[in-house]
Amino acid sequence: MLILQCPCCGVEAEETEFAGGGQAHLTRETVGASEENFEAYLFMRENPKGVHFERWRHANGCGKWFHAARCTVTLEVFGTYSAQTTRPPNEICDKITARRPGWSLKDWGSGKFA
Amino acid sequence: MSDAISALDGARSEGSAVVEELGLRGMITLRGDLSSKTVAAAVKNLTGLNLPQQRMCNSRAAYGVAWMSPDELLVMIPYGEAEAATAKIAGALAKEHALVVNVSDARAVFAIRGAGAREVLAKLAPVDLSKERFEPGQFRRTRLAQVPAAFWLRDPDRFELICFRSVAQYVFDLLKTSAAPGAEVGFL
Numbered sequence: 001m002l003i004l005q006c007p008c009c010g011v012e013a014e015e016t017e018f019a020g021g022g023q024a025h026l027t028r029e030t031v032g033a034s035e036e037n038f039e040a041y042l043f044m045r046e047n048p049k050g051v052h053f054e055r056w057r058h059a060n061g062c063g064k065w066f067h068a069a070r071c072t073v074t075l076e077v078f079g080t081y082s083a084q085t086t087r088p089p090n091e092i093c094d095k096i097t098a099r100r101p102g103w104s105l106k107d108w109g110s111g112k113f114a
Numbered sequence: 115m116s117d118a119i120s121a122l123d124g125a126r127s128e129g130s131a132v133v134e135e136l137g138l139r140g141m142i143t144l145r146g147d148l149s150s151k152t153v154a155a156a157v158k159n160l161t162g163l164n165l166p167q168q169r170m171c172n173s174r175a176a177y178g179v180a181w182m183s184p185d186e187l188l189v190m191i192p193y194g195e196a197e198a199a200t201a202k203i204a205g206a207l208a209k210e211h212a213l214v215v216n217v218s219d220a221r222a223v224f225a226i227r228g229a230g231a232r233e234v235l236a237k238l239a240p241v242d243l244s245k246e247r248f249e250p251g252q253f254r255r256t257r258l259a260q261v262p263a264a265f266w267l268r269d270p271d272r273f274e275l276i277c278f279r280s281v282a283q284y285v286f287d288l289l290k291t292s293a294a295p296g297a298e299v300g301f302l
Contacts, residue, residue: 008184010168014240017256060257062183 004056007080008064021055024067025087025109046109049073051096053088053108056080069096087113118193121222121282129293130230135286136223136274140196142189143182144203146212156206157189160199171253171266180253180266188264188276193218222282226265226289227272232302234292235265235273243302259288 002015011017022045029041046052052072057065067085069078069092078099079092093105106114122135146153154165161177165187171180178190191199200216207214226234236243238258248254253266258277261284265275277285291297 011254013256017240060262061255062186064183 002068002070002075002077004068004077005080006058006061006064007066007082008058009062011058011061013061017058017060019057019059021057021065024053024055025112027112048108051078051100051103051108055083071100118219121279122286125286127286127290127293129234129290129295130298131226131228131234131293133234133286133289133293134225134227135282136225138193138218139176139221139223140191140193140199140216140218141221141276142191142196142200142203143215143217144187144189144207144212145185145214146207146210148181148185148187150210152207152210153187153212156203157187159206160203161189161191166253169253170251171268172251173266173268180264182255182264220279221276222279222285224275224277224285224289225268225272226275226293227269229271230293230298231271231273233299234289235275236302237292237299238288239263239265245302258285261285 003012004015004018005012026041029038050071050073052070054068054070055065056068065083066080067083068080069088070076076099078096081089081092088105096103118138120135120137124137125135127133148165157163157165157179161179163172163174163177163179166172166179166181169181171178176192180188182188196216196218200214204214232243239256241254241256242248248267250267250270253264255264257263261277261281263275263277263285265273268274
């Protein structure tokens with residue numbers, strides 16, 4: 001079971017108090033996008049074995065959305081951070097690298113942040 | 115107008131804790147900038163209370179102000195005053211980016227009191243309710259079994275709890291079962 005800390009209200013709770021919102025940091029394609037990009041935005045998702053970035057909502061609490069960095073293998077949560085950002089903040093990346101030496105943000109999301 | 119009554123009309127049950135529906139209570143949802151002096155003044159004018167710190171609830175007699183989220187407060191007042199009070203706050207915040215709604219009839223309020231009160235709630239909500247971690251004045255929005263709820267420690271052995279009116283019977287049954295004689299865990 002995941003234990004997440006909501007960065008908006010500071011509550012630390014287990015996952016039944018939250019609702020998962022899927023992969024984080026999608027680029028929202030809109031009018032004028034190419035068909036490939038729009039298809040990727042609608043349907044294509046990462047399925048990594050290891051470090052992943054996700055959106056979560058504190059559904060049974062303050063109701064706010066936030067981001068979480070976690071490991072899909074061990075369920076270790078590296079950290080949670082604001083939803084008002086388009087890429088994982090450096091301190092979160094540093095925490096992940098500390099726990100997973102050799103990991104780099106470039107490896108995630110089909111090289112989205114490469 | 116017809117007489118308003120609360121969802122369970124004061125239902126009560128005694129076990130390892132006393133569970134009691136508290137009848138009608140005026141509740142106003144206030145969303146806006148909580149750092150604004152106008153918001154603080156409007157709330158203070160009405161309730162005599164300061165804005166609560168994060169995850170806290172300030173109470174005085176029948177009045178209360180609870181921290182619901184970074185941009186939301188719950189103002190509690192006697193039921194009869196709710197409508198006038200909503201208009202009063204809305205008037206005071208007319209120039210602010212704020213939302214004020216009277217939600218009194220959408221909610222049910224319970225008290226859980228007695229030595230077993232912490233345990234009764236701890237069985238139902240994913241919250242650490244030990245004495246060290248949950249102190250008087252603390253307010254927590256969470257879930258109670260399958261429905262959303264919020265509770266705060268009003269006095270050292272008295273919780274007050276709010277939920278949606280539509281699930282009042284469900285919540286009362288949960289609390290009653292959790293407090294059933296013989297169901298004590300004896301950990302908290």
